[in-house]
Amino acid sequence: QVQLVESGGGLVEPGGSLRLSCAASGFTFSDFYMTWIRQAPGKGPEWLSYISGNSGVTTYADSVKGRFTISRDNAKNSLYLQMDSLRADDTAVYYCTRDPREADYWGQGTLVTVSS
Amino acid sequence: DVVMTQSPLSLPVTLGQPASISCTSSQRLVYSNGNTYLHWFQQRPGQSPRRLINQVSNRDSGVPDRFSGSGSGTDFTLKISRVEAEDVGIYYCMQGTHWPLATFGQGTRLEIK
Numbered sequence: 001q002v003q004l005v006e007s008g009g010g011l012v013e014p015g016g017s018l019r020l021s022c023a024a025s026g027f028t029f030s031d032f033y034m035t036w037i038r039q040a041p042g043k044g045p046e047w048l049s050y051i052s053g054n055s056g057v058t059t060y061a062d063s064v065k066g067r068f069t070i071s072r073d074n075a076k077n078s079l080y081l082q083m084d085s086l087r088a089d090d091t092a093v094y095y096c097t098r099d100p101r102e103a104d105y106w107g108q109g110t111l112v113t114v115s116s
Numbered sequence: 117d118v119v120m121t122q123s124p125l126s127l128p129v130t131l132g133q134p135a136s137i138s139c140t141s142s143q144r145l146v147y148s149n150g151n152t153y154l155h156w157f158q159q160r161p162g163q164s165p166r167r168l169i170n171q172v173s174n175r176d177s178g179v180p181d182r183f184s185g186s187g188s189g190t191d192f193t194l195k196i197s198r199v200e201a202e203d204v205g206i207y208y209c210m211q212g213t214h215w216p217l218a219t220f221g222q223g224t225r226l227e228i229k
Binding site (some may be wrong): 035044045046047050059062083095100101102103104106107109 | 135153157164165166167170176182193206208210212213215216217219220221222
């Protein structure tokens, strides 16, 4: 069955960096666009970024453009999100999901807290 | 950006009674291939969102048949025929038609009266 498992979250100071990972299994990873979505405490989900199956297409929400970088390694069935210049309002649970049009599978999420 | 507006934002329901949530989009959600990428998600307390309904009216695998979706164009509805205790949580609509920015509604909190 399809599984998505995020990791890499934690506590980081404002201005710091973190790299999130998402391990995928149960489907042909390279066939699918993948996305990152986050959910701040008490708020609804916010789409952040997606990447095509061959990494040729990437897109970002304005809120993270220039600070976050999405990437993938199809040989390792893994999706990544490099987060730089983190701010307090980046505090959220970060989810990887499959297919930005469908969002049919979500991981359990990883919590990122940006605080001094 | 496409704005998704849900109502009501809070929905107290008696066990066994029906419930209905409305979702309105600021643009029509029919894609060029004829599909309408309007989905409904359930988020139980402390859990990840789970997709219940895809492309307006298709129940995802394992979703009880008391959940149904309908609508077209810009107006969509999620209905629960008889609410059970396990249905407590927040329900979101999401559009995936207009890229690059998929967008979610504000969420509707369903609680038991």
